[in-house]
Amino acid sequence: MGRTGLMVSRLGFGGIPIQRDTEEDAISVVERCLALGITYIDTANGYTTSEERIGKAVAGRRDKVVIATKTGARTREDAEKHLALSLKRLQTDYIDIYQFHGVNNTKHLEAVLEPNGLLAFAEEAKKAGKVRHIGITSHQMDIAKKAIATDKFETIMFPFNVVTDEAATQLLPLARQHDVGFIAMKPLAGGMLDNAKICFKYLFQFSDVLPIPGIEKPQEIEEIVEILEKSPRMTSAEKAEMARMKQELGHRFCHRCDYCQPCTMNIPISTVLTSASFAKRLPEDRFFSDMVAKAMEAAAQCADCGDCEQRCPYQLPIREMLNEQVEWFEAKKKEYAARKAA
Numbered sequence: 390m391g392r393t394g395l396m397v398s399r400l401g402f403g404g405i406p407i408q409r410d411t412e413e414d415a416i417s418v419v420e421r422c423l424a425l426g427i428t429y430i431d432t433a434n435g436y437t438t439s440e441e442r443i444g445k446a447v448a449g450r451r452d453k454v455v456i457a458t459k460t461g462a463r464t465r466e467d468a469e470k471h472l473a474l475s476l477k478r479l480q481t482d483y484i485d486i487y488q489f490h491g492v493n494n495t496k497h498l499e500a501v502l503e504p505n506g507l508l509a510f511a512e513e514a515k516k517a518g519k520v521r522h523i524g525i526t527s528h529q530m531d532i533a534k535k536a537i538a539t540d541k542f543e544t545i546m547f548p549f550n551v552v553t554d555e556a557a558t559q560l561l562p563l564a565r566q567h568d569v570g571f572i573a574m575k576p577l578a579g580g581m582l583d584n585a586k587i588c589f590k591y592l593f594q595f596s597d598v599l600p601i602p603g604i605e606k607p608q609e610i611e612e613i614v615e616i617l618e619k620s621p622r623m624t625s626a627e628k629a630e631m632a633r634m635k636q637e638l639g640h641r642f643c644h645r646c647d648y649c650q651p652c653t654m655n656i657p658i659s660t661v662l663t664s665a666s667f668a669k670r671l672p673e674d675r676f677f678s679d680m681v682a683k684a685m686e687a688a689a690q691c692a693d694c695g696d697c698e699q700r701c702p703y704q705l706p707i708r709e710m711l712n713e714q715v716e717w718f719e720a721k722k723k724e725y726a727a728r729k730a731a
């Protein structure tokens with residue numbers, strides 16, 4: 390993994406979906422991953438129960454795994470609290486890769502880099518042995534490029550999959566040039582792509598990219614490991630299917646690049662357009678009450694100005710898609726309420 394010098398399994402474990410499991414199931418999913426040879430575990434301070442469950446699953450074999458966690462803190466004080474909490478929940482005295490989470494705009498990157506700011510804190514934690522390597526995660530291409538160019542981060546995590554594939558030409562070469570380890574988040578576009586064979590075979594062709602699929606059930610990781618072990622190379626029929634998939638999804642698929650922003654009505658457009666992926670990953674009570682619910686409320690206020698569509702590099706019919714998503718969310722919310730009442 391770049392200049393960290395860490396060697397990890399070809400596939401990592403993404404720790405978002407285990408929030409939806411019971412604790413017992415979550416622990417056995419992590420244990421199954423370890424048994425299959427996975428040595429890289431990704432989680433975050435913001436993933437509610439994830440760190441604690443991982444901590445329980447890896448207890449007694451801490452030295453066999455690389456644990457990467459994240460802080461979304463904007464202040465040094467909060468970052469200090471987050472790190473202390475992560476260490477406690479993970480039952481460890483060091484984090485292998487400590488990442489700044491979701492650094493998607495200039496202001497946040499500045500807060501990370503400012504003197505005596507978040508990075509300075511992480512560097513001190515590194516000197517104290519609490520953190521071994523420092524990384525950064527982003528969804529925004531320009532910010533990710535700037536972050537790599539600072540040479541302050543040892544790893545970058547960025548969305549990379551068969552459809553959202555800009556990283557292949559725009560970011561990965563830069564990461565290689567700066568010897569920065571590359572972690573691919575959303576290998577299945579957060580659950581929006583369902584052809585695991587094609588999605589993973591696509592990523593396996595980049596031998597220095599570490600995909601970290603979010604895993605909720607043992608069968609999911611077993612399926613991916615089987616692809617890797619049996620035939621990681623794409624056949625010509627699969628290549629044709631990949632081209633068809635890209636073509637079909639291209640006009641209705643939000644890449645979460647946020648080039649459509651700023652929205653006149655402050656609508657978090659990409660969150661709304663990719664809400665199906667949150668539905669697959671978040672516990673239901675959070676999905677209907679948290680960030681996605683707020684995004685849907687905002688989307689219902691769309692002023693129909695069309696400015697976002699002018700800026701979207703994929704020419705998505707954003708207004709039409711926002712309406713569809715709001716309707717879809719309302720229908721799902723009603724079903725959920727009926728289920729809870731029953």
Ligand code: SF4
Nearest residue numbers: 652691692694695697
């Ligand atoms: S059309 Fe709607 S979503 Fe797009 S910029 Fe205008 S208000 Fe925002």
Ligand code: SF4
Nearest residue numbers: 643644646647649701
């Ligand atoms: S709507 Fe278009 S510009 Fe906005 S995040 Fe999605 S793909 Fe990017």
